[in-house]
Amino acid sequence: MAQKTKYNMVKEKITEWITSGQVGPGEKIYSENELVKKFGVSRHTIRQAIGDLVHEGWLYREQGAGTFCSGQRLHHKLPENKTQNTNRKNIGVITTYISDYIFPSIIKGIESYLTEQGYSLTFACTDNDIEKEKQCLQSMLSRNIDGLIVEPTKSGSFNPNINFFLELEQNKIPYLMINQFYPQLVPPHIIVNDQKGGFLAAEHLIELGHHKIIGIFKADDLQGIYRMQGFIEAHRENNIPLSAEMMINYSTEEQNDVLIDKVRKLLSTSEEMPTGIICYNDQIAVSVLNCLRELGLSVPGDISIVGFDDSFLAEATELTSVTHPKIELGIQAAKWIVSAVENRNQEGNEPQATVFEPELVIRNSSSFLKNDCIVS
Template sequence: MGRHSKKLMVVEAVKDWVINGRVKPGERIYSEYELSKLFDVSRHTVRLAIGELVDDGWLYREPGVGTFCGEPFASKKGKNRTNGKNIGVMTTYISDYITPSIIRGMESYLTDRGYSLTVVCTENDHAKERLCIRNLLDLKMDGLILEPTKSSQFNPNMDYYLELEERNIPYVMINQFYSQLSPFHLIMDDVKGGYIAAEHLIQLGHERILGIFNSDDLQGVHRMKGFLQAMRTGKLPIVPELVVTFTTEQFNDDFEERLLNTLTNKKNTPTAIVCYNDLVAAAVQKVLQKLNLCIPEDVSLISFDDSSLAESAEIRLTTIAHPKSRMGIDAAKSIIAAVEGNERDLSLEPPIIYEPALIIRSTTDVVKKNRSAVS
């Protein structure tokens, strides 16, 4: 076994200890000497593994004292529990895109009413989600606002969500929800949003429309469903090569290469593209630039969320607006009502569903019938 494989073995073992509660936040872990004996590896290999775990937030060092289990993925807004009135917030991502706007909405409502906010981040990973929920349970939150991880898949952390119910800790879900749990949730009507996006392009005369959707969350699945409904309503052929799905991992790894292959297929060159969100649209714009294709002269582009990327881009994106801070405020109102309403059962209440709104900017235009294929 090579040094890299040995280091990975140590890293994964320590992560497993943390996730399964063998070591808890703040507890000291084994020394480098003890770990090297335990795993039969060199002190240098252990040092490399510990360094990686510290960098990623799984552990932290106290000089002259030792190495301790950390609280990964928690923002600095989170504090070790104060006395009462604590709301935990779990998101898939925290530092960019639309999440800060959602959190600001929550924070404005919660802090005005004397509640503190603890924010944790799963990075859209089930193992990290498990750790995040356990940390929030340990911090004894009064209520939780949760953004699910990979909501179109079966979630291996159902036992933790059921534990929330057993402990009578109210929670709401935002953007997505786990259908197995039937929780109270706040979402945009993504099926309608997907329909509106495709319908806009069809009305502009586009017939060869490429749809790109995330397949591991319900937002992507629902947006694709609406896209396909609009194509059928418009009596346009649904070409398999022009419906592209990707997972979170694929978007990080080989998304641009896959897209290049799709766009250089001369048989089904699209005149317009519906993107899962503004992040995907930004990646698509890079690929179109590589192919010397202009937006919207050669290819029209529409996306979702109306993030800062939509307005700050060189070409301002046509997009479907996300409620953002409105959703944050409504989620905060709902969780406080549940916390202060004693026996109020949120799961019996109807979800809040926001109507999608089309914002037309510079990236969509009528189809050019004589547009040349990608060279």
């Protein structure tokens, strides 16, 4: 019980820093070591409290940089000695995840522009779960938001939460989808040309002499579907046969051990050893890299590997990867929603779709096939 009291005390104090304005949106909070000394509690207690505040949307983490205030304080009652601007507009932001991988950079882009324009933000994340998305949408509607930026959940199949988006339309509340979109709605969206990204990744390995390439793609979102389409297209254009066994599809629930078991099985049962692997994103690529090491295979000596998103993980592991605009996508999303809100009652000029064109960043995880090595 004492541990619980300390844990709650840490959470309440950090929340107080945020709601009082002592820590502003985008500002870094104390390090773990500093918090341990400040509160006189164990590192485990600090991590548990910080983890909860990240999950609840108060804080977000950036790999190698620290933990920052997410801006959630803007939606809570200000102290009596603070004057609240009742005209302040509120934008909802729903992402599949909020604290890991490329999402902090996207959120930073959104937040930097919206706060600069005097807008407040309400953050929520779905963990790529349909039921959680429903709860997030219900919460946003109850807050009377002025606009919504949302990253869809499992966009590769029919979404049962379509009615909430139709309600937004009926109430003339503009919304924008990022990274992917629900094709049933054909909504305004800002995405990356994922099909081209899949094509670039596959073409790169093909040009290096690889003809036996594994493609690993997420099956329950449009990004994975489009990236797989590009992968197939590159094989067709280069007249390279592609067997179904070379494509591994996985769902959100399978993205850890189940997926890696599929990779191990394919590598151990394939009659001809694959020499290249293209992964849905850099997170999956790092897991595959670890798997290859366990199997005694070297990268790129035995197998070349390409990821997606050109994240900090790609930089840290020298991974060849397809770019994702991250911060720029967030800024453009924020600009779109502000324009849509300001022009709500008149003809706006917001584009229905914005598509970023990806590029390939070549690092040390891909190289010429041994037998086809070219010496310059």
